[in-house]
Amino acid sequence: MSRRNPTREDMSFERDKKGVLGEFFAPVAGFGVTIASFFRPTVTEQYPFEPAHVQPRFHGRHQLNRYPDGLEKCIGCELCAWACPADAILVEAASNSPQAQYSPGERYGRVYQVNYLRCIFCGMCIEACPTRALTMSNDFELADQHRENLIYEKDQILAPLADGMLAPPHPMVEGLNDGDYYRGDVTGPTPAQVEWVRKHRPDDPSLKTVKPREEAQQ
Ligand code: SF4
Numbered sequence: 001m002s003r004r005n006p007t008r009e010d011m012s013f014e015r016d017k018k019g020v021l022g023e024f025f026a027p028v029a030g031f032g033v034t035i036a037s038f039f040r041p042t043v044t045e046q047y048p049f050e051p052a053h054v055q056p057r058f059h060g061r062h063q064l065n066r067y068p069d070g071l072e073k074c075i076g077c078e079l080c081a082w083a084c085p086a087d088a089i090l091v092e093a094a095s096n097s098p099q100a101q102y103s104p105g106e107r108y109g110r111v112y113q114v115n116y117l118r119c120i121f122c123g124m125c126i127e128a129c130p131t132r133a134l135t136m137s138n139d140f141e142l143a144d145q146h147r148e149n150l151i152y153e154k155d156q157i158l159a160p161l162a163d164g165m166l167a168p169p170h171p172m173v174e175g176l177n178d179g180d181y182y183r184g185d186v187t188g189p190t191p192a193q194v195e196w197v198r199k200h201r202p203d204d205p206s207l208k209t210v211k212p213r214e215e216a217q218q
């Protein structure tokens with residue numbers, strides 16, 4: 001069976017029949033979406049004059065978190081750096097000592113850099129972190145005119161002290177080990193920790209705001 005080429009008549013089509021109203025409004029039908037939008041709520045964001053809203057799980061700037069007594073959660077294990085597909089993280093660990101205990105256990109992250117010229121905000125680093133030290137905030141305002149400013153140092157991503165925390169270094173909560181910290185048994189700084197800081201750094205600003213707790217962790 002031969003197939004004939006379609007003629008102009010075959011390719012023509014009939015326009016849908018419109019009613020009287022349809023014919024009447026046809027010339028301005030294209031404005032329908034625009035006109036309907038006049039009566040909908042305005043969704044224009046006034047950023048940067050007003051803060052922009054992002055979803056709660058948005059991946060923004062990284063944050064290194066703390067335990068409730070102020071010690072850092074990062075133990076300098078470098079798993080985040082190894083997991084990063086863009087090689088954007090640099091970690092250098094150091095040993096804690098009785099005079100300088102920054103995190104529970106033996107090691108802490110002495111150097112921590114995130115290179116935001118490389119980071120693709122995939123979140124694999126935070127998945128790899130065994131202590132939940134590393135999370136990602138909702139802060140997306142990372143643009144800068146200088147490349148060197150986009151390599152963030154530890155002090156730029158370390159979480160500030162929350163209300164009642166005691167600035168490290170200071171000893172761990174007496175009688176608890178790093179496993180107890182991971183399990184959430186620490187609820188705040190103890191009087192002994194506060195006393196230690198008062199003795200070694202009497203001018204530490206966090207001494208003015210610290211709220212020692214004794215219950216539920218001794
Ligand atoms: S979010 Fe992804 S690319 Fe960015 S530092 Fe973490 S693992 Fe690397």
Ligand code: SF4
Pocket residue numbers: 073074075076077078079080081091109128129130131132133134
């Ligand atoms: S942020 Fe987490 S994974 Fe990275 S070095 Fe610190 S403890 Fe290890």
